[in-house]
Amino acid sequence: MAATSHRILVTGSRDWTDTGAVREALDDIHVRTPHSRLLVVVHGAGPTGADAIASAWVREQQRPWLEVHPMPLGELIATLEAADPDLVLPDGFTHPHSYRDYYHERAFKPAGNVTVGDMLADARSALGTTYEGWKGGDYVMSEHTDCWLSGEGRATGDSISSLLLRLI
Structure with a gap:
C-alpha cells in the first residue's frame, strides 16, 4: 500500500x-x-x-x-531589475536552457564573476523563448516558469531563488 x-x-x-x-x-x-x-x-x-x-x-x-518552490522567471527578472546592474557577483548564472528534470522549466548554468546586468539579459532572453526538452517536445518559457541553477544536461535540484536572495 x-x-x-x-x-x-x-x-x-x-x-x-x-x-x-x-x-x-x-x-x-x-x-x-x-x-x-x-x-x-x-x-x-x-x-x-x-x-x-x-x-x-x-x-x-x-x-x-x-x-x-523555485523562483518563477518573472519574479527572477523583477528581482534582477531592482538590483545594481553593474554589481559583479562571485556566484551567478548564465546560459538559459531546458532543465533536465522538468523539461518545461528553465535552468541557468552556474557562472562566476558575472554582473547582475548580464544575468538580467540572460533571464529576459528566456522569456517567451521556445526550448526543446531533453527527450523531445517544445516548451515556451513564460513569467510563471520556475527557474533552477544547473549545468546543461544535469538536474541538481538547486533552486535559483536561494542564490539570488543570498547575493543580491
Whole structure:
C-alpha cells in the first residue's frame, strides 16, 4: 500500500532567527505523524530565516522529505531589475536552457564573476523563448516558469531563488 503524505507549509520572514520555535513546531508535527504517512516539508527555498531553519531540520531527519518552490522567471527578472546592474557577483548564472528534470522549466548554468546586468539579459532572453526538452517536445518559457541553477544536461535540484536572495 502506498504511503500518503502529510504536507507541512513553513512560512516566515527571511530575517527570522528563532531556530528553536521552528524546530519545536516541526518536531511536534514529526512525532504526531504516523509512520505510514510521508511527512513533506514545503517552503520557499530562502537561504535565511524560517526557510533555512526548516531546510536544516529536514536534512537532520530520517523520514521527512523536503519540497522547495523555485523562483518563477518573472519574479527572477523583477528581482534582477531592482538590483545594481553593474554589481559583479562571485556566484551567478548564465546560459538559459531546458532543465533536465522538468523539461518545461528553465535552468541557468552556474557562472562566476558575472554582473547582475548580464544575468538580467540572460533571464529576459528566456522569456517567451521556445526550448526543446531533453527527450523531445517544445516548451515556451513564460513569467510563471520556475527557474533552477544547473549545468546543461544535469538536474541538481538547486533552486535559483536561494542564490539570488543570498547575493543580491
